[in-house]
Amino acid sequence: MIISTIAAMSDNRVIGADGRLPWNIPSDLTRFRSITMGHAVIMGRKTYESIGQPLVGRRNIVLTRRGSQIEGCEIARNLHAAIAAAEGEEEVFICGGGEVFEEALPLCQRVYLTIVHGNYQGDVLFPELPAGFVELHREEFPDTTPPSSFVVMEKVERVEAGVDAQQLRRKGREALNRQLFFLARRCFEQAQTLEENPETASDLAFSLIKSGGEARQAREMAEKALWQEPKNIRIILNTGRVLILSGDKSKGLDTLRKGVKAGGGPEFLAELARCGTRKLQPIKSLPRSHPLNRYLGLMLHRMNLK
Template sequence: MAADAPVIAVIVAVSKNGVIGRDGAMPWRLSTDLKRFKALTTGHPVIMGRKTFESVGKPLPGRLNIVVTRDHDWHADGTVAVSSLGAALELAKAHLESFEPDPDDPDAEPPDTIFIAGGGQIYAQAMALADVLHVTHVDAEIEGDTVFPDIDPDVWKAMHEEGVPAGERDSHPTRYVVWERGL
């Protein structure tokens, strides 16, 4: 990876048995994790599949929302639709390269990370391209119909880890881990 290439980061919450979704939605309530997601991704391009976007229901504010869909007629206000993950990454890179500082905050660092936020098919494609995984490991076995690919310990190394007890608006305790591609 070139020194000035953006970081490609997968961001996901996944149960002990690999489940990330059920019936087009997240099968848990994790308010604490949603706050972390917002803090990490705001200001950065976020790539997601159409089904994931539709489960969210609206564009994520403060982020370029890139939606991957095979439906060439699909459109949602506040998003840019593309037909492949590769096209999404190229668009996100161009967006990062066009960064101009806010006149009210001229010392702001330009964003350098592209976040990939699901769903299952997009994650499966992204694992070979990602540099970093931001994984919230949900401390439960959950029934679901969408799963996250296995994290291969020969490829990924845990660089940061913290236990997060269930807050008052969380259905489960979690363990947040930042995985980096091994050298």
């Protein structure tokens, strides 16, 4: 399970003022919702009170040393109990506030951080990141009010200058195994600039789509790699996964079945079992990963209707 922090801070590190966010950027709240939807979120009691209700479509775990029941939330008496409660989830999000970030950051592998440009007055600050976090993804939003940036950082040993393509591929594979998709993407991108290789291109395609990159680009990259090396089991697996994630489920499943015939092992069967038994998303015109589908799916599942 990946333990992630998600936060928004100003240039002078302010995250809260008088129990509230000091700004209102709807597009940032939408991104927060879509990143955390369907996952477990951990927050301090004061942050919960500032929101005033459980975050819909997510498992809400509220930290309090003395508070009792909160309807729609699980209560945890310390951070380790909160993380243990989320065990089994793919990713758990530490959502604040300042006191919780301070304690949790050393345990986190990934940080999603919105930087709100400007200096704000406030009473809660975002702590300094522990050593070892590397920025792997950045988007600029000059048109939000105020302007903002969105960065994703992962805790990694730095990708050293001077490493060769083989070392970068190995590091990328390790990152993929640990589901550190931004790091994997960066390693594979660097490896490809040093020495092009179809298998690395397909690893890059998979890490690209898993890290929120453009689905069409990932698909083209994966399909080109498969065309170059049609019998390569790893490329077949990556291509099947990328096709499914980009919305072409039937072609993806077909590719995975061909992989099984070509000698693909348990990873193919697990992927087929996972996708093959999944029912259609509630709103078929929207992708499965759309927040609305994730939320409705979760609700139907909880009501034993899906």
